[in-house]
Amino acid sequence: MSARFKVRAGKSRIEGTGVFAVEPIPARRKIGELAGEIISQREARRRAKVRERIAIVEFGDGKALDADSDRLMRYINHSCDSNCYIRLANHRVEFYSRRAIGVGEELSADYGETHHVNTPCRCGAVNCRGML
Numbered sequence: 001m002s003a004r005f006k007v008r009a010g011k012s013r014i015e016g017t018g019v020f021a022v023e024p025i026p027a028r029r030k031i032g033e034l035a036g037e038i039i040s041q042r043e044a045r046r047r048a049k050v051r052e053r054i055a056i057v058e059f060g061d062g063k064a065l066d067a068d069s070d071r072l073m074r075y076i077n078h079s080c081d082s083n084c085y086i087r088l089a090n091h092r093v094e095f096y097s098r099r100a101i102g103v104g105e106e107l108s109a110d111y112g113e114t115h116h117v118n119t120p121c122r123c124g125a126v127n128c129r130g131m132l
C-alpha cells in the first residue's frame with residue numbers, strides 16, 4: 001500500500017476509476033506516492049504511444065516513472081481545479097493535499113505539467129483548460 005491516508009478506488013465523476021478519501025485528509029499532507037519502474041524519457045514516449053491509458057511521469061532530466069498498474073495512487077484523476085498536487089523529487093512522484101479533503105471526496109491532481117499527453121480534459125472545473 002502506497003497511501004498514508006485511507007483511500008479507496010471507486011467510480012469517478014471525472015473519468016473511469018478514481019480515488020476517494022475514506023478518512024479526512026488535512027491540508028498540505030503527503031497522501032502517498034506512485035511506485036513503478038524508472039525508465040528513460042525515450043522509452044517513456046515509446047510506451048505512451050502504444051498504450052491507451054498511461055501513467056507515465058517525466059522528471060525533466062531524461063528519466064521517467066512508469067507507474068505500476070496495481071497501485072491505487074495511479075488512479076488519481078487529473079483536474080484543472082485539483083485538491084492535490086504532485087511533487088517530483090529524486091525520481092519519486094508524491095501526492096500532497098492542496099487543501100483539507102473530506103470523507104468521500106474524489107482526489108484529483110493537476111497533471112498538466114508532468115504528463116506529456118494531448119487529450120481532452122473532462123474534469124468539469126470552471127477554470128478547465130480543455131486539454132491535458
Ligand SMILES: [Zn+2]
Pocket residue numbers: 079080081121122123124125127128129130131
Ligand atoms: Zn480540466
